[in-house]
Amino acid sequence: MDIRQLRYFVHIVDCGSLSRAARELYVAQPALSQQIAKLEAEVDRPLLNRSSKGVVxxxxGLALYHHARFMLRQFDQAVEIARGETGPVQGVVTVGLPATTVAAIGLPLVKRLRERFPNILLNVVEGMSGHIGQLMRLGQLDMAVLFSCEPALEAVIEPLMVEELFLILPEESRLVPGGIDHVKLAEAAALPLILPTRDHGLRQRIEAEFENRGLSASVVAQVDSLSLVMDCVHDGMGATIKPMGAIMKESAGGRRFRYLAFRDLVFRRRNFLYTLPPGQLTPAATVVVAELRETVRLLISDKIWPGFEGAFPEPSPFPEAIAS
Structure with a gap:
């Protein structure tokens, strides 16, 4: 078994097809099949199920796939560390960010890295927090921002920031009279709301607050796409409950929204930074971790982010009540 065979195997699983993997790897399909046959002979187990629809x-094979991905990342990181000793910091760094976090921090982070470390290629993976967390556990990310503090395989977890949740609606909306900047939760519950599906942690947090007060939300649409939620809100379909990051990108694009704080509860979501242990971070990934922290600090200190606080004001950095 060698590194090349493992790379071939991982790529085949990712593609779900021998022919497609052969094209992308610029390797003849018979030669690729031969390498996989050698790998299967060495482990004395079938690794792929082949059919007319592809391979799974x-x-x-799945157990080997997960370990092989980790081994390949370790190998590539070792090469990057060796190369980094003789030149500027360089390499590919993969960071997982939820959609609202991408909207708030994505562009400033990418711009900062391009200006200060042009040899680092940042690979941003956007997705729901549950998906991002799973990728982090599988070792497919160097770092991630998540909304809950849960033990993850070989991950270092630290508090990053706290963001307030607001009732968001179009600037000219008549759902709430103009001049009002605070609402009660009962007033929000009575409005037509566009919220994530019940699989989403934020939806569960919102519904828990409503249930605690004997309220029932008037949900008119369930959408897990941030861009579609904001499209629906802007179109006048209803309001939503999101952090400020949801409208920062929208405002830059010319669309105007109102954000109303809640008068009768503290509605916040805590953000945690997950990273691989220091011994597993490449020099490039170590730089990105530092730059991500600094980007957040500057955006908060310059008051570019209304409703955001650095780290946590509570004595304990990992309180039990977390809006995810």
């Missing part, structure tokens, strides 16, 4: 890993 067997149980043994």
């Amino acid at each position: 890993p067997t149980d043994n």
Whole structure:
């Protein structure tokens, strides 16, 4: 078994097709099949189930796939560390960010890295927090921002920031009279709301607050796409409950929204930074971690982010009540 065979195997599983993997790897399909056959002979187990629709890993193949991805990342990081000793910091760094976090921090972070470390290629993976967390556990990310503090395999977790949740509606909306900048939760519950599906942690947090007060939300649409939620809100379909990051990108694009704080509860969401242990971070990833922290600090200190606070004001950095 060698690194090349593992790379071939991982790429085949990612593609779900031998022919497609052969094209992308610029390797003849018979030669690629031969390498996989050698790998299967060495482990004495079938690793792929082949059919007319493509290939999928067997149980043994799936186990090898996850370990191989980790081993390949370690190998590539070792090469980057060796190369980094003789030149500027360089390499590919993968960071997972939820959609609202991308909207708030994505552009400032990318611009800062391009200006200060042009040899670092930042790979941003956007997705729901549950998906991002799973990728982090599988070792496919160097770092991630998540909304809950849960033990993750070989991950270092630290508090990053706290963001307030607001009732968001179009600037000219008549759902709430103009001049009002605070609402009660009962007033929000009575409005037509566009919220994430019930699988989303934020939706669960919102519904828990409503239930605690004997309220029922008037949900007119359930959408897990941030851009579509904001499209629906801007179109006048209803309001939503999101952090400020949801409208920062919208405002830059010329669309105007109102954000109303809640008068009768503290509605906040805590953000945690997950990273691989220091011994597993490449020099490039270490730089990105520092730059991400600094980007957040500057955006908060310059008051570019209304409703955001650095780290946590509570004595304990990991309180039990977390809006995810």
